Amino acid sequence: MPRLSYLKALNRALADELAADERVFVLGEDVRFAASNLTAGLVKRFGQDRVLDTPLSEQGFTGFATGAALAGMRPVIEFQIPALLFLSFEQIVNHAHKFSLMTGGQCRVPVTYVLTGAGSRTGWAGQHSDNPYTLFAHTGVKTVVPATPADAYGLLVSAIRDDDPVVVFAPAGALAVRDDVDFATLAPIPLGSGRVHREGTDITVVAIGHLVHDALAVAEELTGEASVEVFDPRTVYPFDWDGLAASVRKTGRLVVVDDSNRFAGLGAEIIASVTEALPLLAPPARVSRPDGAVLPFSAELDRAVQPTREQLAAAINLTLKKD
């Protein structure tokens, strides 16, 4: 079976949607020469009219995409640096996201924002290492964080076809993941639908993005000691509460590992929502970045503020002992 990398899966999804729909076009910085590799080969195949290299004007071209979408196109913006979302936050949240409601449903804004390399890239320091998916989920913008190549393909296709703005976070820690994939099985994956990567009966671990792979590794290490179920929401907004509830009803225990800052991070929302609705056998736990973290430069310091496998294993063991 052919090997498909996560980054190549995103590239393939973009190419397929460009081929399928004339209204789809890509814009962003350095997309012509595919600095991040997301857009590799697309100019040659689709031309510069549909793969639009922009000047360094994040606010300008993000608003431009909103206007193009209002006028009937389906833009896909690439941001190579997650912190650029802070620059364009106003254009995404205050305009693209709000137009549908504010106009009483007169229009739609089908823009997709792809973050190639969200989270730590090791050594890129404070302003290139954020993973701000919780911010967008909080504001109600549809937010996707795929973990595997097939999910990256299927969720990006669905994001592009969706009539609302969607932010797709491709974690730096997942870009190199490769899977054996039968290309014929690649298909759109509906937004808001989670996935159980590994079944278990003792505890549910909710993991987001690249941390899904860490959670699977930890679950494997704990074989014999604990039966760990790994639940990947895939879309963080809208969240698959039904899918998670089904898992927690079975296991009765919950640990969340995610790359948010702890305070008001995604883990807090997941734990609050589950404990409001379901009885648990033991207090739940979160593994996340520290409160209000800024990633420091030096490699050891960078790792020190990211969630680790050791922390996750400890949280699982503690939760299992608490009943």
Place this chain on the structure above:
Amino acid sequence: MSTVDGLGLYRTVRLIRRFEERAVELVRSGDIVGGIHPYLGQEGVAAGVCATLGKDDIVTGTHRGHGHVLAKGADPARMLAELCGRATGLNRGRGGSMHAADFGVGVFGANAIVGAAGSIATGAAWARRRLGMDTVAVNFFGDGAVNEGMLLEAFNLAALWRVPVVFVCENNGWATTMRVADAVAGSITARAEAFGIPATTVDGQDPEAVYAAAEAAVARARAGGGPAFLECHTERFDAHHTFEHKARLGYRSAEELERARSRDPVDIQGARLGQIERERVEHDVETLLAEAVTFALESPFPDPVGALDDLYASGLRPRQGSGV
């Protein structure tokens, strides 16, 4: 050059004037909550520019946006119903004064964030051209917006990609309480010229002068000549926002205000017509607005159950704030 429709221009400036006066009354009576930014005094700009546009052309407006919406052809009754928060409003009561939109006549929304709509208008005009249409977009903004970086980014993109967009600066001399002289280094038109966008300054109090300048700019954009920039010198006859009717901030002297009001676009355009045709327009406008006020005030308020209907075009329904 087409012949200017002086009667049509008069009808539009008169409609906006009387609409805004009625709206201010409805703010005072409590029927419009949240207040408005009256367009009073600037009617000649919206009227002159929009008279050069077709139905499919696009405009984006501002927080002081009623004039743009009306001049582009939105129904005054549904506009007034929107201001009154009614279910029959243009935006079904979801937008209000600062977000009034009517996509059916190319109004891609008034916009409450100063300078933000420049890139939206640019993207919309670019998209329509890509879709094979000869649409022109007009982005209205005030003198306050010329210091917003995102507007300058839009100028750059528009010029770089020869987008059929016309940037119309309504320079009324004031960004809320700050004078242009205290806010703008260099000149306003030089900002456009720096990007290679031809800029014209025009008397915004004369609807026909605005029309002539806008017609040239729009024709150039439509023909593929790229963006153009108009600076319209105009006057704000009333407050920045109606809250000032109670909170007198004292930044404008009575003399300055009197001077501002001395050149009235409604009078200037009205003087070009005969008394009979002028009075007929005035009568028609009064009838239309009387019906609009009745329509707005007799319309139902939206059902709170549907407060977040339309949050998502795809129909997604968010969780409620209370689980109870």
